Amino acid sequence: MNDNLLEWISFRQMGRLGELPVEGDGRRRGIFVSNLVTLGHIELVGEQGWRVTPPTFACIPCDASGVFSAVLCGARTRVLLAELDSACRSVGATVDTTPQGDGPVCIIVSASSIDALADIAVRTRILLQPDAGYTLLACLPAIGSWPRKPIEMPGGKVGLVKRFSGKEARWLPTTLEKAQSSTKGFYRIQRDWDWVSVLKLGQSECVSIDERAGRLLTAAKHRHASWAPNGSKLSIPGTLLPPAYIARALVLCSGLLPSFDRNSARIAFSNVGPGMLRLVLAITGLKLA
Numbered sequence: 340m341n342d343n344l345l346e347w348i349s350f351r352q353m354g355r356l357g358e359l360p361v362e363g364d365g366r367r368r369g370i371f372v373s374n375l376v377t378l379g380h381i382e383l384v385g386e387q388g389w390r391v392t393p394p395t396f397a398c399i400p401c402d403a404s405g406v407f408s409a410v411l412c413g414a415r416t417r418v419l420l421a422e423l424d425s426a427c428r429s430v431g432a433t434v435d436t437t438p439q440g441d442g443p444v445c446i447i448v449s450a451s452s453i454d455a456l457a458d459i460a461v462r463t464r465i466l467l468q469p470d471a472g473y474t475l476l477a478c479l480p481a482i483g484s485w486p487r488k489p490i491e492m493p494g495g496k497v498g499l500v501k502r503f504s505g506k507e508a509r510w511l512p513t514t515l516e517k518a519q520s521s522t523k524g525f526y527r528i529q530r531d532w533d534w535v536s537v538l539k540l541g542q543s544e545c546v547s548i549d550e551r552a553g554r555l556l557t558a559a560k561h562r563h564a565s566w567a568p569n570g571s572k573l574s575i576p577g578t579l580l581p582p583a584y585i586a587r588a589l590v591l592c593s594g595l596l597p598s599f600d601r602n603s604a605r606i607a608f609s610n611v612g613p614g615m616l617r618l619v620l621a622i623t624g625l626k627l628a
Contacts (some may be wrong), residue, residue: 342491343536348381349414353390374442374596377586391419394419396448396460397471397591400612407515409467410594411446418465423448426462430455437595445594472591473615482555487546492519492537498529503577508576524554551582559624566616566627573611573619579606581623591620 351358356372372389375381379397396409411423427434430448439445450456453469460467468474493515502519503525510527518525518526518537526537527550528585536550548556558579565574574587577599580586590596593610600607611619620626 346416347424349391350374351391352414353384353388355404356389359414370441372468373583376583377590378442378594379587379591380414380443383583384606392467394463395468396456397465398453398456398467398469399443399447399472399592400470400541400615402612405448406451408449409456409471410590410591411465414537416444419465420446422463423459423465425460429462430458432456432459439596442596447594450540472588475584476588476615476618476622479588479622482552482559482581482624484555485548485582487548489512490535490537490545492539492545493530493535494519495530498531499527500529501527502529503554503557503578505559505561508554508561508578509559510578523558536593539546541585544620549582551580555579555581555623557624560626562628564620564623564625564627566611570609571611571616572607572609573616574605574607575625576614577606577626580606583592585612585619585622589615 347523356368376383378394379395380394381391383389392413394411394413397412398407398409401407403599424434427448430450432448432455435447435449437447448456448459450459457467459465471567497515500513500515502513503509504511513526515528518524518528518539521539524539524540526539528535528537536547536553538546538548538553538556540546563576563579566572567574582590589608589611592612593607597606597607597608599605
């Protein structure tokens with residue numbers, strides 16, 4: 340992804356999703372938007388709108404060396420980056436950049452103390468959020484209480500119908516008749532003009548829920564997660580990518596998008612410490628393998 344696009348977005352400030360200058364099909368645009376939201380560069384407004392977030396230092400957990408670091412989220416123009424470079428030089432801080440294949444370059448500022456980071460924030464008029472990932476995650480509801488609203492189960496002629504298997508963490512083909520007669524389950528149903536996600540809570544009780552939340556809710560209590568103390572990597576099936584704000588909290592542990600292993604079809608978030616791990620398992624309902 341060209342970083343010039345992020346500067347274009349920073350100047351644009353607000354707009355509609357169809358205005359984003361992204362080449363390729365709708366799926367590519369969806370990945371682009373999802374990554375910008377996850378990284379904290381934009382917020383979605385309504386169904387089709389977006390707005391740029393203000394420049395913010397999201398502090399990430401300290402490493403063993405005692406260095407204090409923060410990832411730069413939100414609007415970042417050439418002028419802001421020049422001011423940031425000057426402020427960092429004045430207090431002996433460093434600015435490191437890491438390219439990301441499906442996202443803009445990750446910019447991390449590191450200093451010898453939280454006070455030095457705060458000084459840089461004041462000099463550049465950038466907001467500062469200590470322990471950003473944990474703070475955000477602690478404000479979110481458990482996946483079992485995720486927002487939902489009542490809907491009617493589709494009827495009549497439909498296209499494909501899929502049921503999400505929590506045990507296998509994947510979509511399985513089914514029929515509308517089986518979906519209608521079931522007492523629970525999470526379904527995706529293709530209509531003439533779109534797809535609809537339906538969470539069944541009883542024979543006649545159906546609700547609409549964020550698709551990522553629906554898949555996680557179905558997979559809750561299954562042992563799909565793994566954690567490696569060496570590197571503090573949290574790994575889950577790619578199909579269980581959590582809702583945007585949970586994903587953002589995990590990404591803000593390192594500032595980097597999760598890596599994807601094609602062979603195992605799993606994603607991994609970096610720098611997820613023990614405290615963050617306990618909280619994310621409590622919120623998602625997932626269990627360690």
